[in-house]
Amino acid sequence: MILSIESSCDDSAIAITEIETKKLLFHKKISQELEHSIYGGVVPELAARLHAEALPKILEQVEPYFEQLKAVAVTSTPGLAVTLVEGVTMAKAISIALNIPLIAVNHLVGHIYSLFIEKEAEFPLTVLLVSGGHTQVMQVKSLHNIETVAKSMDDSFGESFDKVAKMMNLGYPGGPIIEQMAKDGDRTRYNFTIPLSQSPLIAFSYSGLKNAVRVALESAGEDDYKDIAASFEHIATMHIVQKLKKYFKTTSPKTFAIVGGASANLYLRDEIKKLLKPHNAKLLLSEFKYCSDNAAMIGRVALEMYEKKMFTPLEKLSTSAKSSI
Ligand code: ATP
Ligand code: FE
Numbered sequence: 001m002i003l004s005i006e007s008s009c010d011d012s013a014i015a016i017t018e019i020e021t022k023k024l025l026f027h028k029k030i031s032q033e034l035e036h037s038i039y040g041g042v043v044p045e046l047a048a049r050l051h052a053e054a055l056p057k058i059l060e061q062v063e064p065y066f067e068q069l070k071a072v073a074v075t076s077t078p079g080l081a082v083t084l085v086e087g088v089t090m091a092k093a094i095s096i097a098l099n100i101p102l103i104a105v106n107h108l109v110g111h112i113y114s115l116f117i118e119k120e121a122e123f124p125l126t127v128l129l130v131s132g133g134h135t136q137v138m139q140v141k142s143l144h145n146i147e148t149v150a151k152s153m154d155d156s157f158g159e160s161f162d163k164v165a166k167m168m169n170l171g172y173p174g175g176p177i178i179e180q181m182a183k184d185g186d187r188t189r190y191n192f193t194i195p196l197s198q199s200p201l202i203a204f205s206y207s208g209l210k211n212a213v214r215v216a217l218e219s220a221g222e223d224d225y226k227d228i229a230a231s232f233e234h235i236a237t238m239h240i241v242q243k244l245k246k247y248f249k250t251t252s253p254k255t256f257a258i259v260g261g262a263s264a265n266l267y268l269r270d271e272i273k274k275l276l277k278p279h280n281a282k283l284l285l286s287e288f289k290y291c292s293d294n295a296a297m298i299g300r301v302a303l304e305m306y307e308k309k310m311f312t313p314l315e316k317l318s319t320s321a322k323s324s325i
Contacts, residue, residue, distance in 0.1 A: 002072070011029050047083045073302030110297040113304075124140065125257050128259070137244070149247065150202045162175070178229045185230025186226075193208070256284070258283070
């Protein structure tokens with residue numbers, strides 16, 4: 001079995017995955033959403049302290065598995081430096097205490113493998129990652145062959161939902177709150193501009209849209225919030241749809257996947273389904289519970305890495321906030 005740990009942002013999670021069967025035997029996550037909610041976003045120092053409390057609590061529950069562990073895996077990059085180190089330190093301690101190898105997992109690869117929990121992986125894939133820190137399109141041929149073909153030049157899709165909710169004083173995370181509000185809103189009432197629509201670049205940008213929402217809110221009352229939420233969600237989604245449409249002109253997808261916390265958004269899912277129809281492409285999605293950060297996806301990547309003996313020596317394992325695959 002492999003024990004896996006995730007602490008890259010505001011979720012403390014541990015999983016146990018069986019090597020032979022790829023079965024997920026245990027998964028527990030303690031989210032810090034409530035604690036960060038009053039600040040309208042994640043406060044790194046607070047997050048680190050909460051991981052230091054939560055991770056040992058979950059670890060106690062997996063003690064019965066200790067004797068059967070063959071490796072310990074942990075998210076090492078990208079993420080918040082002060083929170084990554086909480087998981088990495090715990091993983092190193094387990095590795096020493098049980099004399100088992102360490103596996104350093106890239107969090108973004110984790111999001112890709114959230115599609116394949118308790119399943120065989122299928123490639124090649126065109127993947128849209130929409131999360132709190134990333135909005136990017138990747139061509140994935142295998143675990144080792146991942147090419148980023150488009151990414152955000154500034155903020156991410158998920159983060160823009162968080163900021164819009166913060167501007168409306170609605171709490172954190174903003175994604176589910178804004179999605180819920182948008183359901184009763186008029187998507188056409190606020191005529192926000194689709195970012196980069198005149199640009200030939202296949203890239204994303206959310207800072208201008210966020211600013212447009214801020215300006216709209218200056219002269220809006222609470223009665224207008226649902227229309228602003230709906231118009232914002234519409235344009236944020238159309239931006240992705242427009243750029244994918246452009247990309248698909250040269251690279252028609254056979255199998256397309258949406259991963260990351262914001263892949264739970266039903267409006268985005270529906271619009272992408274429509275976009276894929278003429279291409280006859282298959283759409284893969286993670287189960288809702290594995291869209292946002294979790295340790296099951298880290299364990300799933302670790303299975304692949306264990307098979308290939310991709311271990312990291314203790315002294316070489318460091319964390320990195322840098323975003324790369
Ligand atoms: P990264 O994976 O890039 O390092 P992260 O781990 O912080 O960032 P995730 O946990 O994958 O991000 O996703 C969290 C983000 O997803 C938050 O910004 C949240 O608002 C957004 N999100 C969650 N649900 C929805 C939704 N229904 N609609 C839009 N955004 C959503
Ligand atoms: Fe994430």
